[in-house]
Amino acid sequence: MSACSTENKAPESIRSICCIGAGYVGGPTCAIIAHKCPEITVTVVDKNPIRIAQWNSDKLPIYEPGLQEIVMKCRGKNLFYSTNVEEGVVNADLIFISVNTPTKTYGAGKGRAADLTHVESCARIIAGCASGYKVVVEKSTVPVRAAASISEIFGANSPAASNFQVLSNPEFLAEGTAVADLLNPDRVLIGGSQTPAGLEAIALLTAVYSHWVAPERIVTMNTWSSELSKLVSNAFLAQRVSSINAVSAICEATGADISEVAEAVGRDSRIGSKFLQASVGFGGSCFQKDILNLVYVSECLNLPEVAQYWMQVIVMNDFQKSRFAKKIVSRLFNTISNKAIAVFGFAFKKNTGDTRESPAISVCAHLLEEGARLNIYDPKVETEQILSDLCHPGVCALPRERIENLVTTHADPHSAAANTHAIVVLTEWDEFKTLDYEKMIKSMLRPAWVFDGRKILDHERLMDLGFYTECIGHRYQRPQFYDHCNGPEFPHFS
Ligand SMILES: NC(=O)C1=CN([C@@H]2O[C@H](COP(=O)(O)OP(=O)(O)OC[C@H]3O[C@@H](n4cnc5c(N)ncnc54)[C@H](O)[C@@H]3O)[C@@H](O)[C@H]2O)C=CC1
Numbered sequence: 001m002s003a004c005s006t007e008n009k010a011p012e013s014i015r016s017i018c019c020i021g022a023g024y025v026g027g028p029t030c031a032i033i034a035h036k037c038p039e040i041t042v043t044v045v046d047k048n049p050i051r052i053a054q055w056n057s058d059k060l061p062i063y064e065p066g067l068q069e070i071v072m073k074c075r076g077k078n079l080f081y082s083t084n085v086e087e088g089v090v091n092a093d094l095i096f097i098s099v100n101t102p103t104k105t106y107g108a109g110k111g112r113a114a115d116l117t118h119v120e121s122c123a124r125i126i127a128g129c130a131s132g133y134k135v136v137v138e139k140s141t142v143p144v145r146a147a148a149s150i151s152e153i154f155g156a157n158s159p160a161a162s163n164f165q166v167l168s169n170p171e172f173l174a175e176g177t178a179v180a181d182l183l184n185p186d187r188v189l190i191g192g193s194q195t196p197a198g199l200e201a202i203a204l205l206t207a208v209y210s211h212w213v214a215p216e217r218i219v220t221m222n223t224w225s226s227e228l229s230k231l232v233s234n235a236f237l238a239q240r241v242s243s244i245n246a247v248s249a250i251c252e253a254t255g256a257d258i259s260e261v262a263e264a265v266g267r268d269s270r271i272g273s274k275f276l277q278a279s280v281g282f283g284g285s286c287f288q289k290d291i292l293n294l295v296y297v298s299e300c301l302n303l304p305e306v307a308q309y310w311m312q313v314i315v316m317n318d319f320q321k322s323r324f325a326k327k328i329v330s331r332l333f334n335t336i337s338n339k340a341i342a343v344f345g346f347a348f349k350k351n352t353g354d355t356r357e358s359p360a361i362s363v364c365a366h367l368l369e370e371g372a373r374l375n376i377y378d379p380k381v382e383t384e385q386i387l388s389d390l391c392h393p394g395v396c397a398l399p400r401e402r403i404e405n406l407v408t409t410h411a412d413p414h415s416a417a418a419n420t421h422a423i424v425v426l427t428e429w430d431e432f433k434t435l436d437y438e439k440m441i442k443s444m445l446r447p448a449w450v451f452d453g454r455k456i457l458d459h460e461r462l463m464d465l466g467f468y469t470e471c472i473g474h475r476y477q478r479p480q481f482y483d484h485c486n487g488p489e490f491p492h493f494s
């Protein structure tokens, strides 16, 4: 397959890479490495045969703009996908561990700590089959000092593995922009032991990224700083979203506009304008999990005030999601039982089909528990995924059969909106901005509502067309309607 080093000493350069984990990170990252480093053989391995078959097919398992073209260009040349994890490991100079590290759902640290089962299993597989010189790179997001556990597993299981160098190289790509982020990263972070052998391994990995990343963007540091920096980066980003969302509630109550406030605040160069887009709440597989991880690390270090500080970011996010869902019920005369509602968007953000921790899941669950019938449209999320998310234990109090009865997925937004009382926008897909709302309102029941959880629609125009609207962070109702809705005499029919 490839010529990796069989000796114990470091090769002059990395010729062969294996990535364990063909997911949202391993897949795109390795495609870019293969694309930019034609002399390196890159093999992505995964224990999930379906995922590997999809990577080897014309329909990739994940949607990322620009990814398909790069995979098609490199696949079969220097980019391979396989279920044979051991073979991939044995043949590589450098091994990325890019497996999932979800929040623990059992035992010590349940609901907070990162579940490192998959990382540990990779370490044991590597220790069990690899020899010669290997650089093992933590790409997965892990708690600080996880690399020490990997080294310990190596040392305890195999004399050969006790010399493997373990680096931390966390990934900062965002879904939907993974290709652009990987091609032009703000920084590549590499942490390693500050010994001669550690520095040698850091240099080898640096040389891989140097094929396309400028030297000043490759930051090296000690392993623990690198591991912690990843958790802290996500915590800071999520904290900005929760901060602006907290202010959005004040805007809705006062008549201030969150976009104007965000612009005014973000114009301060010390604050900056990014990640100040108010929304129905942040989602995605990582923000919540990584903050919980940070909370758990803080608790374990007997720093309860630090733990509570970061926990508040999640508390605010939960508040935002439930505040939005409750507002929908309230505006629809406090009862949505048996009312049809169109849901536009189910992915956790635009340009991805990923629904992990999507705010749409909890908002839809809330509406279903109130008895609503949901017509869901998302351009990239499959029906089975939507049902599986809503029927997942602990998400919605209703039995699966009832959820399946109440939820209908649609292949186009116009059919989703027909005969409904309201449209609820939960993902900021660009196509929602240019839909024919004039045609749509004619097929809806009156009053026809739009609840814009992403602040992407032209509400003045929607109101001209006859819609009543609600939007995160801004009051759009005409004054007389607003007074009616919010006054003490607001009718309660339930
Ligand atoms: N999704 C994202 O945008 C980002 C994720 N991360 C981090 O990267 C890591 C991976 O995340 P995703 O790619 O989203 O996860 P994912 O769930 O999409 O992919 C992980 C893959 O690892 C495979 N796997 C697990 N254990 C295995 C084993 N022992 N042998 C072979 N394959 C195994 C699974 O089958 C799965 O296909 C996580 O730690 C995450 O926090 C970091 C930055 C961005």
Ligand SMILES: O=C(O)[C@H]1O[C@H](OP(=O)(O)OP(=O)(O)OC[C@H]2O[C@@H](n3ccc(=O)[nH]c3=O)[C@H](O)[C@@H]2O)[C@H](O)[C@@H](O)[C@@H]1O
Pocket: 141, 171, 172, 173, 174, 175, 176, 234, 237, 241, 274, 275, 276, 277, 278, 279, 280, 281, 282, 283, 284, 285, 286, 287, 348, 349, 350
């Ligand atoms: O570790 C990870 O998994 C990744 O997590 C995030 O990336 P991602 O979750 O893919 O997407 P983001 O663009 O960060 O959006 C996260 C959530 O916040 C929401 N968001 C984001 C920005 C904003 O201003 N407002 C807002 O509500 C998005 O809609 C989405 O639901 C980080 O941006 C990446 O740097 C990191 O690598």
